[in-house]
Amino acid sequence: MTGALETVGLGRRYRTTWGLRDCSLTVPEGSITGLVGPNGAGKSTLLRLAAGISRPTTGTVSIFGQEVRPNFTAHLTRIGYFDQLRPLYAGFRVDEMLGLGRRLNPSWDDVSARQWLDDLGISVKDKISRLSLGQQAEVALTVCMGKRPDLLLLDEPVASLDPLARRQLLSTLMGTVAERGTTVLLSSHIVSELEPVCDYLIILSASHVQITGSIEWMLANHRVLVGPRDGESPSGVDVISSAATGRQVTLLVRGMASDLGPDWQDLQPGLDEVVLAYLAQPPSGRSTSPVDRLPEPGEPS
């Protein structure tokens, strides 16, 4: 299976530290994949590498089977990249930003871009510098969508919006994306924001991929086990995190415990619990646990 985005051993080093290290993953075509991790985990680095703005120190990144090279336009016509800083030309009017998109992109869809802005209540005659931060983010997203990209790379797209605008923008975005069959990779550090819109999740922490998988798979394959602290650990599962309180221990495990003792409780975790467990995992334990690939569609999970 070739994914919309594939990375092999991808790494990026800044002066002394690694922004992203040893990252191999596939984003399936047509999926909406969330990129979760704390600040500084490497989410933006991965997205910049995918957009071809940044150069990999190690490994490769390909889009629709084609290696990304910044001086070739082939991949550029297929991606829409939304930077977390939402750079726009501050002196331009909104319609001049649309003019920029129209002139630099052969696949530009002016009608739907204007329709989109109209729905968001932004006048095209306004100057960019006069708009609120949230509106600037919406204009930047409109410029991304106007290209009619096959792959959308969105770095914290709703970070500067209020909760209501967040929901509105995400639902408008997902509507258009579903209609066009666009693949989306979007980052956030808020899991609850991603859960309703994403099919897949990539969890990044300390420059490393902790785990990737569909949300469905993640929920089906992780359990919270609560049992006695000094009792025997359950067998047949990987312990991702454990927290002891008094005489009890709470484990988040991957896999199904075959024979749990009678003093163990087996609970269904929420997605944010699973994500937090992976983020809390020390990087040293990383090599033993992750499944660094997404399951094939239809593969039993």
Place this chain on the structure above:
Amino acid sequence: MIWLAWRRHRLALLVVGCTLVALAVWMIVDCHSFEVARHTYGRSGCIGTLLFCNGVSHGWFSFQNQAGYLDVLLFLVPCVLGIVLGAPLVAGELQAHTNRLAWTQSISRSRWLVIKWLVVGLSVVALVALMQVVVQWWSGHVLVNFLETSSLPGTDRISPRLFGITGIVPLAYALFAFALAAALGAILRRTVWAVVGTIVGYTAAAILMVFNIRPYRLFSPVFVPQVTSPNGNSVAFLPQSVLSQPAWNLGFGFRLAPGVVSPYSANEIAQRCQDRNYNYASYLRCLASHHVEMGSFYQSASRYWPLQWSEAGIYLGAALVLFGLTVWAVRRWRA
């Protein structure tokens, strides 16, 4: 992309254009006051004999000062213009992170840069060219006339004071400063450092050009041997026939007689002869035995256009190299 380059930099271009218009107005006013001054003081017979005519010449001197400011200002204009538009060309986008926007549209960054560079760079050249029309007229009217009547040295356009602000070299200076600022901006990634670097680099290049390349390297200067009277005392440097011609006098110096090959330069030999001989006559004998001639160098006024074209060519070549360097820096795939 041409639209984007223009839209992105039109404000800076307009501001610069307005400044040049103001400068042109100043030149026109200056030209008018020159005519008035010549009328006033010329009639009293003071022009040409200023030293003997102090009471009347005060106004004339103040005029001289103003003309002096203008020609220094004009010398700086191409450099300033190049810096103002060149330094932020790439560095400004990198600092505002708008390169991330531009580099993810369906256009390669090389193309983005080449078009941007050409649109803004050629606008700079066009602006300086327009200004040169006024400068040419002003210098023809005022500066040449004024310098001649003051009987100061350096009356011809070949003299450094006029050479750098007339003809076509200002266009090349402007493009060079622009290319240098743009390249430094792309490499250092900060507008401020690009400005500082360009000032340093441009000044170094100008010094090297005026003191070394233009007088000696492009066309060998005319050499007039020193004439020594039989008693060895009276020495004439430039003959009157040369002095009366407009020329760029490079001053006293040494050269090896034609056809002589030596591992040392004429100046080195002259220095050694001077160190070993306290007597002037033996010093002269030392020079003669090593085939070193004393005399004066000058560039004749007829070299004006050959020198203009050569110098403009050198600066243009340097600008093209810097252009290539900028493309390389931008293609270098970092963010």
